[in-house]
Amino acid sequence: MTRSDNIVLALSPIDEDLKLAxxxxxxxxxxxxxxxxxxxxxxxxxxxxxxxxxxxxxxxxxxxxxxxxxxxxxxxxxxxxxxxxxxxxxxxxxxxxxxxxxxxxxxxxxxxxxxxxxxxxxxxxxxxxxxxxxxxxxxxxxxxxxxxxxxxxxxxxKPIGFELLPKKFSLKQLQTLYEVVLGIELDKRNFRRKLRSLNILIDLEERQQEVSHRPAKLYKFDEHSFEKKSSDGLKFEI
Amino acid sequence: MTRSDNIVLALSPIDEDLKLAxxxxxxxxxxxxxxxxxxxxxxxxxxxxxxxxxxxxxxxxxxxxxxxxxxxxxxxxxxxxxxxxxxxxxxxxxxxxxxxxxxxxxxxxxxxxxxxxxxxxxxxxxxxxxxxxxxxxxxxxxxxxxxxxxxxxxxxxKPIGFELLPKKFSLKQLQTLYEVVLGIELDKRNFRRKLRSLNILIDLEERQQEVSHRPAKLYKFDEHSFEKKSSDGLKFEI
DNA sequence: GAAGATAGTGTTAAATTAACACATTATGAA
DNA sequence: TTCATAATGTGTTAATTTAACACTATCTTC
Incomplete structure (x- = not known):
């Protein structure tokens, strides 16, 4: 390989035998x-x-x-x-x-x-x-x-938190993920309102199984909405 | 160079004679x-x-x-x-x-x-x-x-617009820079208020020279304020 | 059917952002 | 010296967004 001409400097020629990886x-x-x-x-x-x-x-x-x-x-x-x-x-x-x-x-x-x-x-x-x-x-x-x-x-x-979760997840799971990764606390009601307004979740009309209390509703991420929004600059800002 | 062991794959061994740049x-x-x-x-x-x-x-x-x-x-x-x-x-x-x-x-x-x-x-x-x-x-x-x-x-x-301007600049210059680079229009009063609130400009108490109209005040960027703010997550958001 | 545990929901105040118009100050020409 | 010109510079209000906050609903298990 010879030095290309759009490369302007000639201070330290590359050693042809240099092993780069x-x-x-x-x-x-x-x-x-x-x-x-x-x-x-x-x-x-x-x-x-x-x-x-x-x-x-x-x-x-x-x-x-x-x-x-x-x-x-x-x-x-x-x-x-x-x-x-x-x-x-x-x-x-x-x-x-x-x-x-x-x-x-x-x-x-x-x-x-x-x-x-x-x-x-x-x-x-x-x-x-x-x-x-x-x-x-x-x-x-x-x-x-x-x-x-x-x-x-x-x-x-950007709405990428879902990528770390199973396909179906509850809002609680999602919120905890944000809290753990960001190291902050979030208000439950504000968090849910925010996600609702973003229109990126699909309510699966299903509920968690095998929990010993009221089971949470499950959601999945709406791929389509994301494509659309990310392209024109979605401001996620949780 | 031999293949390092923390590298898990052995699919396509690197040709020792491969010229990489x-x-x-x-x-x-x-x-x-x-x-x-x-x-x-x-x-x-x-x-x-x-x-x-x-x-x-x-x-x-x-x-x-x-x-x-x-x-x-x-x-x-x-x-x-x-x-x-x-x-x-x-x-x-x-x-x-x-x-x-x-x-x-x-x-x-x-x-x-x-x-x-x-x-x-x-x-x-x-x-x-x-x-x-x-x-x-x-x-x-x-x-x-x-x-x-x-x-x-x-x-x-981040407050980096200054980097493209002379050391001393007017607010008008700065605003136009943002408008040109971002391809948007900004409101003069809102832009100025925003910058005031960020406390990153120093009023030089000087004015532009050689303009055939009211000369603008000149400012410089306050390096110190930036260091301080960027480290704890300045939200610039123009 | 009562107790336990978590899910789920609405309102108000505070802060931020967006929209908008006119007075000020310098220059330069009449 | 005054008037026209051309830009600078400034404040208020409405709209939106964010933050703070407490109780009811639903399911399970005992």
């Missing part, structure tokens, strides 16, 4: 038992032996970063239709002990209840509460922090 | 004459010969993406203290005719009036109105569109 790392968020979790894998590479790390892989020759992230998600969860958002790149020269590895971080939202970790990956993977994570291999804690920040931001701007 | 591309926005402009350079590489492209370069061995972007900005404008925000990566396998070139896109905001394009770069660089740009070399039009979208989003969320 390009990866993606996925912060796979799950939500279970009123707790936000991240899918992790144990690192068995020094100097990070035994620490948890995010799920990542090289970007192959015939795919883009997005496809690589989807491939990882499919590999781990078997699911192809998962919410995914690119966050930012991480490229400190010394971020990886093996050389120059530049990574693009994504976060994704999966409903843990619907997710069977695939057999091949299962034994290595672990859902860990975000709260419990104080350190990770590589710069993965920094990546996690950035993705968590972005998740919180997006959760307030 | 890692670049940054900067959408350098300027504002002049009530018009949003982008700094471009003419491409002289087939098949994009003669088309305009963004400013970009390889990421060198000892810098991260951010540093590379800053290096480009300094090279072009001589200035080191320029607003810079990472937007997203572009990594389609065929996006670059020379091989596998993955790029991280940034946009930056510079006050054209204060910017002397450096001598070495000057003859190749051109400020072009965003409105006039219908196509660019590579996937740079797509990159521009994404960065423009992000600029508009950030302009509504």
């Amino acid at each position: 390009f990866t993606v790392d996925c912060v796979i968020f799950g939500y279970d038992n009123d707790d936000l979790k991240v899918l992790t894998i144990e690192c068995n590479m020094d100097p990070f032996m035994g620490m948890i790390s995010l799920l990542g892989d090289f970007i192959t020759q015939d795919e883009d970063a997005d496809s690589a992230a989807k491939r990882i998600l499919k590999y781990c969860t078997g699911n192809e239709d998962i919410f995914l958002e690119e966050v930012k790149s991480f490229s400190k020269p010394d971020r990886h002990p093996f050389g120059r590895v530049i990574t693009i971080a994504f976060y994704s939202l999966v409903p843990i209840s619907l997710t069977k970790l695939t057999d091949s990956a299962d034994k290595h993977l672990k859902w860990v509460s975000v709260d419990e994570i104080t350190e990770m291999a590589f710069d993965h804690k920094e990546i996690l922090d950035n993705c968590l920040y972005q998740l919180r931001k997006s959760l307030r701007e | 890692f670049t940054v591309d900067c959408v350098i926005f300027g504002y002049d004459n009530d018009d949003l402009k982008v700094l471009t350079i003419e491409c002289n590489m087939d098949p994009f010969m003669g088309m305009i492209s963004l400013l970009g370069d390889f990421i060198t061995q000892d810098e991260d993406a951010d540093s590379a972007a800053k290096r480009i900005l300094k090279y072009c404008t001589g200035n080191e203290d320029i607003f810079l925000e990472e937007v997203k990566s572009f990594s389609k396998p065929d996006r670059h005719p020379f091989g596998r070139v993955i790029t991280i896109a940034f946009y930056s905001l510079v006050p054209i009036s204060l910017t002397k394009l450096t001598d070495s770069a000057d003859k190749h660089l051109k400020w072009v109105s965003v409105d006039e740009i219908t196509e660019m070399a590579f996937d740079h039009k797509e990159i521009l569109d994404n960065c423009l979208y992000q600029l508009r989003k950030s302009l509504r969320e």
Whole structure:
């Protein structure tokens, strides 16, 4: 490869023999038992032996970063239709002990209840509460922090909370999810009114089963309304 | 480099001889004459010969993406203290005719009036109105569109409009900037009240010179107030 | 059928946003 | 020096949105 001409600088020519690697790392968020979790894998590479790390892989020759992230998600969860958002790149020269590895971080939202970790990956993977994570291999804690920040931001701007829940959910579940992830308390009546006004939920005319009290009504997310609204700039703002 | 172990997939081993290149591309926005402009350079590489492209370069061995972007900005404008925000990566396998070139896109905001394009770069660089740009070399039009979208989003969320203006500016200038970039009309009184309430401007007790009418008061941006507010989540919302 | 547990609902005050018109102050030409 | 011109600069009110707040309804289990 020769230096392209639309590239204006000639300060530090690229060494043709430089080994570069390009990866993606996925912060796979799950939500279970009123707790936000991240899918992790144990690192068995020094100097990070035994620490948890995010799920990542090289970007192959015939795919883009997005496809690589989807491939990882499919590999781990078997699911192809998962919410995914690119966050930012991480490229400190010394971020990886093996050389120059530049990574693009994504976060994704999966409903843990619907997710069977695939057999091949299962034994290595672990859902860990975000709260419990104080350190990770590589710069993965920094990546996690950035993705968590972005998740919180997006959760307030766009109707994506559903992505973490089962297809059918109660308003209470949804509210608790917001409270847990955002770390705030919400007023029940205001929360419900807000969601009503957004017209993004479909009342399933069904109720929760097997609870020892009045069962809650179940809703599902109305995909159609979302498409329509997100395109002309829905202001979600919970 | 061997495949790291925290990387779970082994579907498509990376060819050790694969030539990868890692670049940054900067959408350098300027504002002049009530018009949003982008700094471009003419491409002289087939098949994009003669088309305009963004400013970009390889990421060198000892810098991260951010540093590379800053290096480009300094090279072009001589200035080191320029607003810079990472937007997203572009990594389609065929996006670059020379091989596998993955790029991280940034946009930056510079006050054209204060910017002397450096001598070495000057003859190749051109400020072009965003409105006039219908196509660019590579996937740079797509990159521009994404960065423009992000600029508009950030302009509504964070007080960054100042970055495009001279140090001293009038409220009218600032309002017109918002109107031009966002493509909307704003109410003068509401706009002024809003800015007053944000407490991010310092009245310089000076007035515009050389205008053939009542001269406007000049303000500057109060850096200190911004630091303080952005850290605890300023809601700008113009 | 009573007790326990959670679901579900409406009103009012406060804050924010939107809409709107005229007086002020400088310049420059008569 | 005064008048025309061209822009700056300012306040009030209505509409909307957000925040605060407490009780009744419905189901289960004992």
